[in-house]
Amino acid sequence: MGYEPGTAPEPVTLLIGEISEELMTIGESRAEYRIFDGISLDTARKTIGIGGIVFNVRPIIFRQLKDADAVALFICTAGPLIGEMSRKCMQEGDLLKGYVYDVIGSEIVENAADRMQEDIRETALSAGKKITNRFSPGYCGWDVAEQHTLFTFFRNNFCGITLTESALMNPVKSVSGIIGIGAGVRFAPYQCNMCDDKNCIYRNRKTKV
Amino acid sequence: MTELLEKISSCVEYGKVDINSPYPPAMKGQEGAFELTRQALDAGINPGEILEEALIPAMSRVGQKFSRNEIFVPQMLMAAKAMNSSMIHIRPYYLSGQTKRRGTFIIGTVTGDLHDIGKNLVAMMIEGAGWEVLDLGVDVSTEKYILAAEENPGAVIGLSALLTTTMENMRKTVAILKEKFPETKILVGGAPVTAEFCERIKADFYSPDPQGAVDYLKTIA
Numbered sequence: 001m002g003y004e005p006g007t008a009p010e011p012v013t014l015l016i017g018e019i020s021e022e023l024m025t026i027g028e029s030r031a032e033y034r035i036f037d038g039i040s041l042d043t044a045r046k047t048i049g050i051g052g053i054v055f056n057v058r059p060i061i062f063r064q065l066k067d068a069d070a071v072a073l074f075i076c077t078a079g080p081l082i083g084e085m086s087r088k089c090m091q092e093g094d095l096l097k098g099y100v101y102d103v104i105g106s107e108i109v110e111n112a113a114d115r116m117q118e119d120i121r122e123t124a125l126s127a128g129k130k131i132t133n134r135f136s137p138g139y140c141g142w143d144v145a146e147q148h149t150l151f152t153f154f155r156n157n158f159c160g161i162t163l164t165e166s167a168l169m170n171p172v173k174s175v176s177g178i179i180g181i182g183a184g185v186r187f188a189p190y191q192c193n194m195c196d197d198k199n200c201i202y203r204n205r206k207t208k209v
Numbered sequence: 210m211t212e213l214l215e216k217i218s219s220c221v222e223y224g225k226v227d228i229n230s231p232y233p234p235a236m237k238g239q240e241g242a243f244e245l246t247r248q249a250l251d252a253g254i255n256p257g258e259i260l261e262e263a264l265i266p267a268m269s270r271v272g273q274k275f276s277r278n279e280i281f282v283p284q285m286l287m288a289a290k291a292m293n294s295s296m297i298h299i300r301p302y303y304l305s306g307q308t309k310r311r312g313t314f315i316i317g318t319v320t321g322d323l324h325d326i327g328k329n330l331v332a333m334m335i336e337g338a339g340w341e342v343l344d345l346g347v348d349v350s351t352e353k354y355i356l357a358a359e360e361n362p363g364a365v366i367g368l369s370a371l372l373t374t375t376m377e378n379m380r381k382t383v384a385i386l387k388e389k390f391p392e393t394k395i396l397v398g399g400a401p402v403t404a405e406f407c408e409r410i411k412a413d414f415y416s417p418d419p420q421g422a423v424d425y426l427k428t429i430a
Contacts, residue, residue, distance in 0.1 A: 001281050095286045095289065099283065099326060166375045168322065
């Protein structure tokens with residue numbers, strides 16, 4: 001939300017406590033990933049090919065993935081309930097509560113993605129490899145429309161995530177993307193300086209290792 | 210009189226809704242925007258004066274602080290809630306024609322896009338600047354914008370998009386609206402939208418934050 005620790009106004013901290021407690025018992029988060037070896041990297045076009053399917057990840061992400069010899073594709077969701085609760089509050093005029101649901105929903109899905117990423121990291125480590133940060137369509141120059149291509153790699157509806165024509169995920173609190181794997185790749189604890197999107201809603205968010 | 214208006218303004222700025230609201234702690238137990246606005250009207254203060262001297266300046270300060278990163282979204286939402294509690298008493302004067310709005314602002318998130326937080330923030334700041342806001346919601350088709358524009362001649366239109374894919378829908382909607390209503394001012398916004406994109410699609414104004422939209426509207430009404 002932008003506050004330094006301990007500086008959020010009382011109604012916000014109270015709502016965070018109340019909603020977190022409410023959501024504690026729900027546990028709808030799900031994640032799925034698939035690791036692909038034998039990828040093809042086209043330095044000139046800044047693309048990554050997996051079994052004949054090409055992702056045009058653009059220069060910022062390509063720079064991070066160029067030393068990978070495998071990639072993990074992933075989808076992850078916090079489930080439909082949080083987004084529905086947020087929307088309901090907004091529609092009923094309680095914008096603050098709706099907003100807090102939305103922010104907590106984002107935290108939950110990012111935490112789930114962190115756990116999934118840790119799993120991928122351990123798998124890579126056991127093979128003597130490292131991982132990059134995770135990158136999603138719609139960020140760092142990667143066209144969000146490529147999310148349609150990314151979804152073709154997953155079992156139909158495994159996580160219950162569907163895509164609209166405009167590549168919006170439903171449930172809204174979902175993330176998808178790619179992680180590079182290889183002996184020569186690097187994980188950046190802070191990744192916003194890789195990107196030139198000054199308006200990104202995730203800018204300045206600290207990335208967990 | 211002035212003291213009462215200053216108190217209302219302060220309540221709105223700091224999100225003090227009514228006597229029961231515990232926030233901000235320094236104002237706990239004190240009357241809020243709801244009670245003070247009623248008192249002001251009962252004391253004979255013109256509703257237009259309450260709006261111009263208390264509510265609009267308060268929301269303007271909130272918008273400026275947000276632009277400078279001194280406050281964040283929750284405080285804007287709390288201020289808007291306090292303003293709405295004040296507006297409960299003022300709205301009837303709009304309906305009777307005793308108090309005039311600065312204009313009508315039609316807003317919506319473009320077709321294919323379901324994001325609404327940014328759009329809601331802009332809507333409440335513009336309402337706080339004295340405009341009537343017609344919120345068409347999310348996933349708004351071009352036809353809906355056209356209908357709203359036809360029903361509200363002279364209204365300004367705002368379009369929001371949070372996805373690069375729906376920016377294309379924004380472009381199409383702006384093109385059709387400009388063709389049908391060449392004089393209508395169109396504002397665009399949303400995380401992936403830029404001033405360059407705004408210029409390319411021939412919209413009239415882009416702002417990265419709600420206060421920019423409010424400031425622009427001041428220049429045209």
